[in-house]
């Protein structure tokens with residue numbers, strides 16, 4: 001009896017069979033019972049086919065087969081195996097996954113195990129169009145019995161009904177029913193079984209398509225999460241800083257810094273930026289990143305001085321959800337965020353010794369592990385570090401690991417303090433006036449010459465940041481659109497305290513002499529002309545010359561820094 005599993009065809013066949021039996025004189029009651037039985041079977045098949053259409057995962061398919069087919073056939077268990085991509089082996093795809101079930105001795109079904117297609121059972125099923133009944137005891141005596149058979153034998157299985165599963169005329173796997181009795185599935189049902197296996201093939205294609213969609217969705221979610229992380233980081237960055245795109249200055253020393261940036265930007269070398277606070281180290285780090293091949297990726301900043309001790313490791317390397325109290329969400333660390341980009345380790349001299357070890361390991365291994373994570377994550381980051389400390393001294397004092405120092409001190413760039421590049425002050429002032437006026441809505445658009453001179457005479461312990469803040473303060477206090485009044489700190493802080501002891505009170509003359517001398521030194525002995533001490537002091541060069549004479553200031557005093 002051939003069948004393609006179509007239900008109406010099956011019914012026709014059953015009617016033909018009944019007519020045949022009537023002819024042979026079977027009694028009517030028996031025939032009605034048969035007909036009712038067939039109707040029940042058809043109902044089960046119809047409901048199976050309806051359920052199969054909505055199946056999305058393996059568990060659903062297991063339940064549907066287990067519940068619906070058990071109404072039709074007397075079997076104890078079943079397994080669906082699929083042929084692997086290598087076309088040489090097959091593995092269990094749908095099977096009973098209950099723990100107590102899998103405890104039985106022998107090789108329990110597991111999707112990770114691969115078995116050859118070249119065993120006696122597979123060969124027989126591949127070459128047969130119909131289900132085959134295998135006797136377990138008999139197959140166990142075969143030289144090419146499948147490796148897993150002992151497991152079912154130990155479970156008390158006596159018979160296996162196996163058939164190949166076909167999709168678009170190729171064999172994609174096998175469907176096995178296991179029974180503890182013999183002859184429990186009559187061969188009358190074999191055509192039906194074949195039809196069922198075709199429906200199961202459809203369900204399997206759906207499951208596989210669904211698994212692929214799920215996997216792609218997961219990839220999309222991971223990517224989305226990365227974009228979210230980057231977006232949050234960038235939003236924080238925008239909130240916390242102005243958007244500097246320019247480094248202002250024309251001084252010889254700053255040009256030297258630009259030259260070094262040009263040299264090193266295109267490589268992946270670690271750069272250590274040295275300089276007093278406020279000299280623009282972060283600006284230089286950004287310029288370096290923007291000039292590097294990594295400029296399309298993020299430059300992620302870690303302020304090592306501001307890392308809270310309890311969260312520092314998570315901040316650097318991230319954590320998995322639930323890895324510690326308060327870790328309610330998975331979070332990626334700055335190292336991971338900077339993947340393919342630049343990691344800017346600001347104020348690296350402030351990093352605790354404990355974190356120095358962890359940082360060194362991450363730099364050496366080029367891989368990190370999230371707290372509570374089980375996998376090692378490869379990272380490709382370019383390191384730019386900055387400090388206002390003398391790191392070598394910190395190494396000598398035992399505050400900074402020498403191995404980390406040598407690891408980061410590959411290409412040092414020193415940013416000169418503002419007092420050593422006073423030529424940059426007028427440019428910086430114009431830049432800040434324009435920006436701060438715009439920001440505050442004030443109409444200030446110029447600065448008086450005397451105010452610039454005053455600024456050039458100051459020593460700027462806080463460097464450009466101090467200048468920026470001072471201009472802002474002055475603009476806010478200014479009347480009119482020319483900045484005339486500059487509110488410099490009353491005492492020049494660098495000169496007010498000497499080794500923590502108070503200065504002795506000086507006479508007016510002593511003060512005047514010291515001030516003139518300090519400006520002369522700053523101007524490298526230049527008296528007149530642009531950038532000369534007379535211009536800075538806002539007095540004629542002739543007046544300055546007579547004061548130099550009066551205070552007995554010698555040329556060597558002026559050059560003696």
Ligand SMILES: Nc1ncnc2c1ncn2[C@@H]1O[C@H](COP(=O)(O)OP(=O)(O)OP(=O)(O)O)[C@@H](O)[C@H]1O
Nearest residue numbers: 244247248249276277278279280281282283464465
């Ligand atoms: N050459 C420059 N042109 C324009 N603005 C500058 C320049 N140098 C520094 N600044 C500005 O001065 C401020 C301080 O700069 P930055 O934060 O880069 O200094 P830093 O050396 O990193 O300071 P710290 O050591 O305190 O972290 C910033 O607002 C920065 O934009």
